[in-house]
Amino acid sequence: MIGPGEAPTQRGAAIAGALLAVLVALSLAGDVYRIPVQVSDSLDLIERAHELPSVGAAFMDGLTSSSRKFRPLRTMQTKLLLEMAVRAGGRYHLVFRGFHVLLVVLLVALFWHLVGGGTWADVAALALGFAVLTGMHTFTGLLREAFPINMFLLVIVCGLSLLALARTRGGWAVDTIAAAVFAIGVLTLESGLLIGVVAVAAYVGGLRGVSRRGLAAIMILGVIYLVVRIGFLDITASIVRLEGTGYLTRWLSGDEQIRQFGQPPVGLYLYTSAMSLLSVVLSQPEAGRWTVAVAYLNGTVPPVFWLEMGTSLAATLLLVWYAVSKQDDGLRRWRDPVVLVFLVTLIANAVLSATYAKDEIISFAGTFFALAVATAASHALRRACFLGPAAAVALACVLAVASCGWTMRAAGLHFKLRHGAFDARSEWAAVLSPRDAGQVRDPQRLELVTRLREEAMLRRTVAPSQLPRWAERWWGED
Amino acid sequence: MGGAVVGGRLMRRRGALVLACALGLPPATGALVFGLSGATDLAMGQPLVWAAPSVTLAEAVAMRDRSEIAGQILLGADPNIRYRMRDYLSAGRVVMVTPLEAAVATGDIGLVESLMEQGATVDDTTRRPLRCFAIRRNADAIDQLLADGATEAPSCDGIRPPW
Numbered sequence: 001m002i003g004p005g006e007a008p009t010q011r012g013a014a015i016a017g018a019l020l021a022v023l024v025a026l027s028l029a030g031d032v033y034r035i036p037v038q039v040s041d042s043l044d045l046i047e048r049a050h051e052l053p054s055v056g057a058a059f060m061d062g063l064t065s066s067s068r069k070f071r072p073l074r075t076m077q078t079k080l081l082l083e084m085a086v087r088a089g090g091r092y093h094l095v096f097r098g099f100h101v102l103l104v105v106l107l108v109a110l111f112w113h114l115v116g117g118g119t120w121a122d123v124a125a126l127a128l129g130f131a132v133l134t135g136m137h138t139f140t141g142l143l144r145e146a147f148p149i150n151m152f153l154l155v156i157v158c159g160l161s162l163l164a165l166a167r168t169r170g171g172w173a174v175d176t177i178a179a180a181v182f183a184i185g186v187l188t189l190e191s192g193l194l195i196g197v198v199a200v201a202a203y204v205g206g207l208r209g210v211s212r213r214g215l216a217a218i219m220i221l222g223v224i225y226l227v228v229r230i231g232f233l234d235i236t237a238s239i240v241r242l243e244g245t246g247y248l249t250r251w252l253s254g255d256e257q258i259r260q261f262g263q264p265p266v267g268l269y270l271y272t273s274a275m276s277l278l279s280v281v282l283s284q285p286e287a288g289r290w291t292v293a294v295a296y297l298n299g300t301v302p303p304v305f306w307l308e309m310g311t312s313l314a315a316t317l318l319l320v321w322y323a324v325s326k327q328d329d330g331l332r333r334w335r336d337p338v339v340l341v342f343l344v345t346l347i348a349n350a351v352l353s354a355t356y357a358k359d360e361i362i363s364f365a366g367t368f369f370a371l372a373v374a375t376a377a378s379h380a381l382r383r384a385c386f387l388g389p390a391a392a393v394a395l396a397c398v399l400a401v402a403s404c405g406w407t408m409r410a411a412g413l414h415f416k417l418r419h420g421a422f423d424a425r426s427e428w429a430a431v432l433s434p435r436d437a438g439q440v441r442d443p444q445r446l447e448l449v450t451r452l453r454e455e456a457m458l459r460r461t462v463a464p465s466q467l468p469r470w471a472e473r474w475w476g477e478d
Numbered sequence: 479m480g481g482a483v484v485g486g487r488l489m490r491r492r493g494a495l496v497l498a499c500a501l502g503l504p505p506a507t508g509a510l511v512f513g514l515s516g517a518t519d520l521a522m523g524q525p526l527v528w529a530a531p532s533v534t535l536a537e538a539v540a541m542r543d544r545s546e547i548a549g550q551i552l553l554g555a556d557p558n559i560r561y562r563m564r565d566y567l568s569a570g571r572v573v574m575v576t577p578l579e580a581a582v583a584t585g586d587i588g589l590v591e592s593l594m595e596q597g598a599t600v601d602d603t604t605r606r607p608l609r610c611f612a613i614r615r616n617a618d619a620i621d622q623l624l625a626d627g628a629t630e631a632p633s634c635d636g637i638r639p640p641w
Contacts, residue, residue: 020506023513030516030525121494124502131505377501385494392493396500407504414512418528422545429544433595457549462530465541 010119017117017126024130025108029101031417032143036456037096039427042148046452047445049079063233070235073187077149092448093455096148103153104143110160111367114167114338115374121381128403129374132315135409137283137308138366141359143413144420151189152360156367158185159198163341166202168209175214182218186225190237194348194364196222201344205337237355245272245357246289249297269354276362277350280369281316283308288357304476311405315373322376333379342372412475421461428456536561539580542589547577548596557598573640582608582624583639585617590624600624610634 037046048065052058058079062072077099085095111133115126133139142152158181165178178199185192196218199210210218229235244253247268252260261268275288284292284305292305323334323343333339342365349365384395431453441449512527519525535555538546540563551557560574578598581589594600600608605624609632612621 020509023509026514026520027509027512027516030512030519033520034525120498120502124498127502127505127509130509381494381497381501384497385491387493389493392497396496399497400500400504403501403504407508410505410508411512414515414527422543425545425549426543429548429592433592454552457545457552460524460530460546460549462528463541463543463546465543466531467528 013120013123014117016120017112017123020117020123020127020130021108021112024134025105027414028104028108028134028143031414031421032100032104033097034459034461035097035144035146035417035421036424036428036459037093037148037452038146038424039431042146043431043449043452045075045078046082046148047441047448049075049082050445050448052079055079055083067235068237069190070229070233071151071187071189073184074147074149074151074189077188081149090451091455092452093459096146100146100150100153103150103157106157107153107160107367110157110164111371113164114160114371115378122378124381125374125378128377128406129370131403131406131410132373133367133370134413135311135406136280136363136366136370137286138280138359138363140413140416140420142363142366144417145360149188152191152363155185155189155191155195156364158182158192159195159345159364160367160371162195162198162210163202163207163338166199166207166209166337170209170211170214174209175211175217178210178214179217179221183221186222191349191352191361191364193222193225194345194352197345197348198341198368201341202337204344205335205340207337246275246285246287247271249290249294251289272357273350273354276353276357277346277365279357279359280346280349280362280365281312281319283312287359302473302476304472304474307405307408307474308476311402311409314402314405315369318376318380319369319372322372322379325379336375338368338375339372342368408474412471415467415471415475418462418467419464421459422463425456425459425461428453534561534563535577536563536575536580539577539589539593540584542584542586544589544592547593551596557593557596575640576604578604578608579611579640582611582615582617582620585615585620587617587619587623590620600626606632606634607637610637611639614639 037043048061049058052061052075055076059072059076062075063070065075081095081099082092085092088095108130111129112126115122115129117123117126142156143150145152161181162178165174165181168174182192182195182199185195199215199218203210203212203215244251245257245268246252247257247260252268257265257268272288275285279285284290292301292309295301295305319339319342322336323332323339325333327333334343345368346365349362353361384392387395432449515526524530533541533543533546535547535550535557538550557577560576562572563575563580564572575583576598577593578590578600581593605626609621609624612618612624613631613634
């Protein structure tokens, strides 16, 4: 990342950076648009929102419909998109996946803006940054799931927007937008609280675009959120994840969690938080479970583990080197706003994952990890200019290997999203079949579901059996 | 002296370019390939990389691709006629089979039921060969489903599966 006046902007490099961002956005948009609107965790909400009379009613419904989740904007956005789809002539896929694509484009644009692309070193770092962003194991779930709005992606876009706002010159408008961005994020998903963490960390890191006044507004909104959620509506998170969670090499059911760790299972919370943190920088464990150890105990460790852990370790070492190196004024670079924001969000995100380890939840920190790695890579390239020929060649080899590894991982995202599209389409095969006849729907709902099913069925996807067989060994199963 | 400084700068610039290429070229190449693939997907409905190949209804059945089966029937494919099938049941050979025959060959009773729910019919002409294929596949549950109440095993003399 370049500060003003640090290096002159090169026109060719700026164009290359923009072109790179466009290519990455296109690659992701194509994959996302191919995935049909999902049935699981999605169709129920679409049907419910369809019955609500207005967008306002959808917001109120979202306030009170669950004793565990407080996501009023999720229902409201669903209703809003449904109404837009109806106005577009029943083109639900276009509107729902179009919104998803819009979020992807915003994510890529913000990432590009934050890394910058003024010099060729920046463009190279940006390319690596995109590979780390899209190749991270946390990104697949983040991009794939939409219930029916991709809440996690929306929150990450809000988080990156806030960092971008913090880098502006500030003012009333910026503070107001920052508070609005926080409110949108937090009312969409609980992880939205991390947007406030980004604001505070950016301020501590020296970015003054969001002023103290803006921070105060965000904090007041945060307090109101907690008071309304816990004090008035009595909405609290589950003590344990009933579906189970990973612990060392095992998978613990809800009952086992309480039996082994008591109630509340504080020891398990600590373990899950620590492992969520580790998973961002090491790609292991997965949801608390050391799958690499499981594979080793089973006798074979597929290349996917070496690829993921090796590339993550290389990126983390680069980041550590950057964080402990000194600036011209003698201060260490961990105070760099991007690095500081990553470190703070990593810890906060890990704490938020205490009761529920899941890639999508920790993907917020994963995104800032990619941003910090790109920043470190850009700096490393500038420093490396001063190396001797032998050292430069050796470094070039190391960089090429690490970069190829991340490129391989990024390619795996497209493979996994093909699987995702196939799975989402397959879910529709059973909907409205004679076996589904027990599900009573009124004519309007039936028309809606029929149309959604038609759209999914007519969008052809490649079957996993038609994909290369070696791919799962290198990119893993879903 | 000035020449040495300029030479040093040139060396540094060249070194920087090599390092930038080492770091940036692999992911940029990946972005180019998948970016073009994504653009093709958005514009023409199928990506360049890992596009869905055209398959017949029988092939979709052999792959147990329930969504493709439902999609093709929705588009008007007849579940009661023979379709070309490449490789799926016998490597390197093209055979003509009905979707129900392909389903019996997979041994997946759910697939057979699903096809029957979507319009595939079993009549007096097709019942015996289908049951024979199921028996040959050791798929007793499918045989019972196709028997439609008949208790006797069919005579399978002269009946050969097309694959």
